[in-house]
Amino acid sequence: MPDAATTASDEPGASDEPGVRDSRPGRADGPSIALAAVLLAAPPLLHLLRADLSTLALLWGATALQFRSRTTVVDRLVLAAGLLTGWLCLLGVLASSWPWGLNPLALAEATALPLAAVVLTRRQAVRLRMPLGDGLLLLVVAATGWFCLRPLVTTDATGRLAALFHGEDLARHFALYDSVLRFGGYLTFHREQAAVTLQDGFQTYPQGSHLTLAVLTRFATGDAAPSDALTSLGTFVLLAGGVLAAFVAAVLWAARRAAGPALGGWAVLPLGALVGGYLVLVEGTPLLLAGFESELFGLALLALLAALVLRPLARPGEQLLLLGALTTGLAFAYYLLLVAAVPMLLIWAVVHRRRWLRVRPYVLVAAAATAAAAALPVLANWKQAGSAEILAMPGGVQPVSRHLLLPLLAFTVLGLLTRAARRNAVRRAALGAVLVVAALAVGVQRYQVATTGHTAYYYEKLLHQLVVVTLVALGAAVVPLLGAPEHRRRAARPVRAGWAGATAAVLLAVLVLNAQPDRGVTRSGWQDSSGAGYQRGEHAAPASAALVTAIHASRPVPDRRIGVILAEPHAGEDPRFSEGNLWLGVLARDNGLSWRAWVWGRWQRTPEQIVEFADASPVPLRVYLDSPEQAARTRQLAGPGRRDQLEIALIRYDANDRPVIVEPFEGTVMDRP
Missing domain, CATH: 3.40.50 (Rossmann fold)
Structure with missing residues (x-):
C-alpha cells in the first residue's frame, strides 16, 4: 500500500504532469518519414554550411522525441543526453579506427542512421507542456550554471588557466583532451603518437569525457583541430566548467525524479536550493578546482543512473537501453564509479523485479551487451584496474566536508526507514542504494587503514559517490514529510510560493554559513576552494x-x-x-x-x-x-x-x-x- 504522500501517479515510470504525450507505436506516418529524411539529409548540408552544432541539436531533439514512457519535456532531454553520451563513448572505439577520425559528419551519420531506423517504427505524436516544477528546476539549473561558468566566460585563455592553475590533474586531462582532439580518437589506438604528448601510462586512462568534449569541440568549430595549444586550453577549461554545471544539473534532475510527482509545483524550489547549493558551495566546485574533470563527468552519469534505479521508466525496453548506455558511459569516463553502479543495478533488479521478469530474455541480452561494452576501458587499463593495491594509493584530494555529509546522510536514511517509506518501492530502492554505497566507502576506509594506517585518495573518491547517491535519495526521503499533494494544493498559490522561497533562502543561508572545511583538516596548497572562494578568485594564480x-x-x-x-x-x-x-x-x-x-x-x-x-x-x-x-x-x-x-x-x-x-x-x- 502506498504511503500518504503517494498517489497512483507516484508509481515508477508514471509522470506527475503529462507534459509530453506518449509516442504512438505502429506504422510510420508522414511526420515520422519526414523526420527520418531530415535526420539523414541534414548532416551533410549543415556540415557544408559549417553548422555542425545544429546537427548535434537535431540529433538530441530527435532522440528525446522517441521515448514512449510518460515523461516531461525536461525528462526527455536529460534522458536523451545520457543515452547519446553512452552511445558516443562506444562509437568512439569505431571512430578511433576508421579513416575519418572525429569528423563531425561521419559521427553524425553514424548516429543518424540507427536513429532514423527507430523513427520509422513509430508515429510521432508529441504535445509539449512545461509543468511548474520543471520550470523551477530549470531556473535552479540556470542559476547554478551561471555560478559554475561566470569566472571562466568573462576572461581569456590566460585568465581561464589562472582560475584553475592549481588543479594539477586538470593539466593531464587537458593533455588527454588535446591529444584525442588532434589524433582523432581514443589514445589506446594512437599510442605511438601519444607517447610524446602524454606521460607513459596515460594512453590507456579512461577517456570517455575527453572524447565527448573533443567531439563537442569538433561540432562547434568544424573538422579542424586548433593548432595553437593555448587556444585549445582555453576551450578545454571552459568545457570543464560546463562539465561541473552539467554535473550539478544531473544531480538536481535525479533528485527531482527520485521524489516523483508527489514533489511538484513550488515544492521543487527548496529541494533544488539544497541540492544545487550543496554542490556548488561545498562539494562540487572543489572537484573542478582540483582538476577532477573526468570524475565530475562520470558522477553526472552516476546521478542519472541512480535516478533510473530508484524510479524506472514505464517501458522496460527504454529502461534497459538507458541503464546500458549510462553504465557504458561510466566505464569509459571513470570506471571506479562501477564500484557503486553495479550494486545499484542489482538493487534495481531486486526491488523492481516484477517489472523486468516479464522480459527476462531481453534483460539477459542487455546485461551481456552492457558488460562487454563496459569491460573495454577496464581491460585496456587492466594493469591498474586489476590491482587492489591501487585503492591504497596516495594522492592530492580535497577532503569531503564530514560536518555536512554526516547530518545529510543521517536525515536521508532516517527518512527512508519510516514505515510509510518502506511501503514504497522507490524509497526502498533509495535506502538500499545509500546503504550499499556507504558500506563500500567504509570497506575502502578499513582496507586503507589496515594497509597504510590512514585514509587516502580513493576513500575520498568513494565519499564523492556517496554524496551524489545521498542527494538523489534525499529527493525520495523528503516526500513523506510534505504530506499528500492534494493537501498542499489547498493553500493559495502565493502562500505556497512564499513558503517555498523562504525555505530555499534558509537552506542556502545554512549552506553558506557551513561551507568552511572541517576543523583540523589541513589543506596544503589550497587557498579557499569553496564555491565562494572560486567566485572571488581566491584560488586563482x-x-x-x-x-x-x-x-x-x-x-x-x-x-x-x-x-x-x-x-x-x-x-x-x-x-x-x-x-x-x-x-x-x-x-x-x-x-x-x-x-x-x-x-x-x-x-x-x-x-x-x-x-x-x-x-x-x-x-x-x-x-x-x-x-x-x-x-x-x-x-x-x-x-x-x-x-x-x-x-x-x-x-x-x-x-x-x-x-x-x-x-x-x-x-x-x-x-x-
Missing part, C-alpha cells in the same frame, strides 16, 4: 599563468628542447613552480618527454645541478631562471661545448609587472626590455 603563457609564446614552433622553470614563485602563488612546469609541458605538447624535468624542477637547483641534469637528459633542455647571477654562473659552467644540450633563458618583468623572456641568455643583455 594570475601571475603564474601569465608567466607560463609568456614562456609558451616565446618558444619556437616546433621546439626541439623541453623547458623547465627554476624561478622563485612570483607573487607567492606557485612554490617551486610545481604546477607551472607541468602546464608548460602540456602546452608544449611534449609531456611524454618533459615530465621527468617537471619532477626534477620541483626543488631548488644549483648551477652545478642544472648542468649535471642537462648532461644526462636525452632531450636538449632550456632552463628559465629569474636570477641573472645564477643564469651567468650556469652558462659559465656549461661552457661552449654544452650550448647544444643546454640553453639558458632569463625571466624579467617590465614596468607593468609583465614577464619578459630574454632568450637565449648571453650574459651581457641584462637591460634588454
Whole structure:
C-alpha cells in the first residue's frame, strides 16, 4: 500500500504532469518519414554550411522525441543526453579506427542512421507542456550554471588557466583532451603518437569525457583541430566548467525524479536550493578546482543512473537501453564509479523485479551487451584496474566536508526507514542504494587503514559517490514529510510560493554559513576552494599563468628542447613552480618527454645541478631562471661545448609587472626590455 504522500501517479515510470504525450507505436506516418529524411539529409548540408552544432541539436531533439514512457519535456532531454553520451563513448572505439577520425559528419551519420531506423517504427505524436516544477528546476539549473561558468566566460585563455592553475590533474586531462582532439580518437589506438604528448601510462586512462568534449569541440568549430595549444586550453577549461554545471544539473534532475510527482509545483524550489547549493558551495566546485574533470563527468552519469534505479521508466525496453548506455558511459569516463553502479543495478533488479521478469530474455541480452561494452576501458587499463593495491594509493584530494555529509546522510536514511517509506518501492530502492554505497566507502576506509594506517585518495573518491547517491535519495526521503499533494494544493498559490522561497533562502543561508572545511583538516596548497572562494578568485594564480603563457609564446614552433622553470614563485602563488612546469609541458605538447624535468624542477637547483641534469637528459633542455647571477654562473659552467644540450633563458618583468623572456641568455643583455 502506498504511503500518504503517494498517489497512483507516484508509481515508477508514471509522470506527475503529462507534459509530453506518449509516442504512438505502429506504422510510420508522414511526420515520422519526414523526420527520418531530415535526420539523414541534414548532416551533410549543415556540415557544408559549417553548422555542425545544429546537427548535434537535431540529433538530441530527435532522440528525446522517441521515448514512449510518460515523461516531461525536461525528462526527455536529460534522458536523451545520457543515452547519446553512452552511445558516443562506444562509437568512439569505431571512430578511433576508421579513416575519418572525429569528423563531425561521419559521427553524425553514424548516429543518424540507427536513429532514423527507430523513427520509422513509430508515429510521432508529441504535445509539449512545461509543468511548474520543471520550470523551477530549470531556473535552479540556470542559476547554478551561471555560478559554475561566470569566472571562466568573462576572461581569456590566460585568465581561464589562472582560475584553475592549481588543479594539477586538470593539466593531464587537458593533455588527454588535446591529444584525442588532434589524433582523432581514443589514445589506446594512437599510442605511438601519444607517447610524446602524454606521460607513459596515460594512453590507456579512461577517456570517455575527453572524447565527448573533443567531439563537442569538433561540432562547434568544424573538422579542424586548433593548432595553437593555448587556444585549445582555453576551450578545454571552459568545457570543464560546463562539465561541473552539467554535473550539478544531473544531480538536481535525479533528485527531482527520485521524489516523483508527489514533489511538484513550488515544492521543487527548496529541494533544488539544497541540492544545487550543496554542490556548488561545498562539494562540487572543489572537484573542478582540483582538476577532477573526468570524475565530475562520470558522477553526472552516476546521478542519472541512480535516478533510473530508484524510479524506472514505464517501458522496460527504454529502461534497459538507458541503464546500458549510462553504465557504458561510466566505464569509459571513470570506471571506479562501477564500484557503486553495479550494486545499484542489482538493487534495481531486486526491488523492481516484477517489472523486468516479464522480459527476462531481453534483460539477459542487455546485461551481456552492457558488460562487454563496459569491460573495454577496464581491460585496456587492466594493469591498474586489476590491482587492489591501487585503492591504497596516495594522492592530492580535497577532503569531503564530514560536518555536512554526516547530518545529510543521517536525515536521508532516517527518512527512508519510516514505515510509510518502506511501503514504497522507490524509497526502498533509495535506502538500499545509500546503504550499499556507504558500506563500500567504509570497506575502502578499513582496507586503507589496515594497509597504510590512514585514509587516502580513493576513500575520498568513494565519499564523492556517496554524496551524489545521498542527494538523489534525499529527493525520495523528503516526500513523506510534505504530506499528500492534494493537501498542499489547498493553500493559495502565493502562500505556497512564499513558503517555498523562504525555505530555499534558509537552506542556502545554512549552506553558506557551513561551507568552511572541517576543523583540523589541513589543506596544503589550497587557498579557499569553496564555491565562494572560486567566485572571488581566491584560488586563482594570475601571475603564474601569465608567466607560463609568456614562456609558451616565446618558444619556437616546433621546439626541439623541453623547458623547465627554476624561478622563485612570483607573487607567492606557485612554490617551486610545481604546477607551472607541468602546464608548460602540456602546452608544449611534449609531456611524454618533459615530465621527468617537471619532477626534477620541483626543488631548488644549483648551477652545478642544472648542468649535471642537462648532461644526462636525452632531450636538449632550456632552463628559465629569474636570477641573472645564477643564469651567468650556469652558462659559465656549461661552457661552449654544452650550448647544444643546454640553453639558458632569463625571466624579467617590465614596468607593468609583465614577464619578459630574454632568450637565449648571453650574459651581457641584462637591460634588454
